[in-house]
Structures are given as C-alpha cells and as structure tokens.
Amino acid sequence: KAGVTQTPRYLIKTRGQQVTLSCSPISGHRSVSWYQQTPGQGLQFLFEYFSETQRNKGNFPGRFSGRQFSNSRSEMNVSTLELGDSALYLCASSRDGTATYNEQFFGPGTRLTVL
Amino acid sequence: DQQVKQNSPSLSVQEGRISILNCDYTNSMFDYFLWYKKYPAEGPTFLISISSIKDKNEDGRFTVFLNKSAKHLSLHIVPSQPGDSAVYFCAASGSGTGGFKTIFGAGTRLFVKA
Numbered sequence: 120k121a122g123v124t125q126t127p128r129y130l131i132k133t134r135g136q137q138v139t140l141s142c143s144p145i146s147g148h149r150s151v152s153w154y155q156q157t158p159g160q161g162l163q164f165l166f167e168y169f170s171e172t173q174r175n176k177g178n179f180p181g182r183f184s185g186r187q188f189s190n191s192r193s194e195m196n197v198s199t200l201e202l203g204d205s206a207l208y209l210c211a212s213s214r215d216g217t218a219t220y221n222e223q224f225f226g227p228g229t230r231l232t233v234l
Numbered sequence: 235d236q237q238v239k240q241n242s243p244s245l246s247v248q249e250g251r252i253s254i255l256n257c258d259y260t261n262s263m264f265d266y267f268l269w270y271k272k273y274p275a276e277g278p279t280f281l282i283s284i285s286s287i288k289d290k291n292e293d294g295r296f297t298v299f300l301n302k303s304a305k306h307l308s309l310h311i312v313p314s315q316p317g318d319s320a321v322y323f324c325a326a327s328g329s330g331t332g333g334f335k336t337i338f339g340a341g342t343r344l345f346v347k348a
Binding site: 159164175 | 240243277336
C-alpha cells in the first residue's frame, strides 16, 4: 500500500507570492490533516479535512486555506507569503473519521522557503 | 499557549542504556497520548500510544508511562540503539468545547552514541 505522498518536496517562493501544496492520502483514508513544522515549535496544526469538509482548524491566519477533493486528495494554499511562512509542511492521513484518537500517517513534507 | 510541552530539546544517551523522554500537558480534556519518531527528510511515524484509562503501555523496547494527576507522560527506550537517534514528538488528543484536537509538542532530539 502506497504511503502518503506530498508534492512538491521543495519549493522556493518570494514574499507576496502564493503557493499551493498537494497531498495524496493512503488509499481508503478519508481524514487529511496539515501541519507546519518550524524549529523549536514542533508540529503546529493547520486544519483537518474529512469527506471534503473542514472538520477542525488551528490558529493560523486566513492566508492559510485548504480543500479536499472527492478522492480524498487535499491541497493547501498560502497567499501573500511572508518570510515567517518558511517551514516544513506536513500532511497526515488517518484511517478513521478523525485525526483525534487515531494514529496518523505522515507524508515526507514539503519544504517551503520564502525569500 | 503551549498545551503540550517537551522541555528537553535534546538528550544524549550511550548505546545499551535507557533513554527517558518526557512530556507535560496542561489541558485535562486530553485523554489519549501518542509518541511519534521523526528521521531527517521523512515525516513522523507512529511509535506507541496510551489511553488515559491506563498508566503504562509497552511495545518491545518502548514503554510509555502516564501520570494523570501530574499531567505527565514519559517514553522509555530500553536498551537504546544508535538507530533510535531521531526527533521524538509527544502528542495529546481529546475532545472539548473547541472540538476534537490533537496537539503536538516541540520535540526532543535523541542522540544514541555507539
């Protein structure tokens, strides 16, 4: 069974631009969560999608948005990029209905650098 | 507001000895706890979990202890091996007025010296 895949793996953008990251969960998994990892901050929760609906949202500004498609693939968009958005963005899928109480399976991440 | 804290950014242990990684949480709504391991250039992978109805869960060399009254959990690795060198994240799950949540700590980097 293929794992969680994320594209692209690396991305370099400049301030003010926007970016879209993609995540394909494990086949059969319907819950997809997104996290931002920065040094010293751990994994900061962005949002969780289940059956194309945003189920849960973290404390990030509205510049961060996401969506999920009918095949459970998910995209994350960041508009008007800031230097502080430079981070590793991780996507995780869960077998059951929610990322809470369940083991999450993570992709390798997309390393975003904002210049 | 860090609801899940891993106060040691790094830990160095000799091969064969015990590694103890600690995690504290502040919110009583958390009732399920997980540990993940992360190698460079890879996503975190699930290691072990514990429900709040237990105080210990063991899986091979890995044991997680939960002290609910102290809101503290720890991961013990015995014996430690060089391949265990990685970043370990503690995560706490629960539901409350804000909905379902899983919150991760900042991570502890473990170095196991051969």
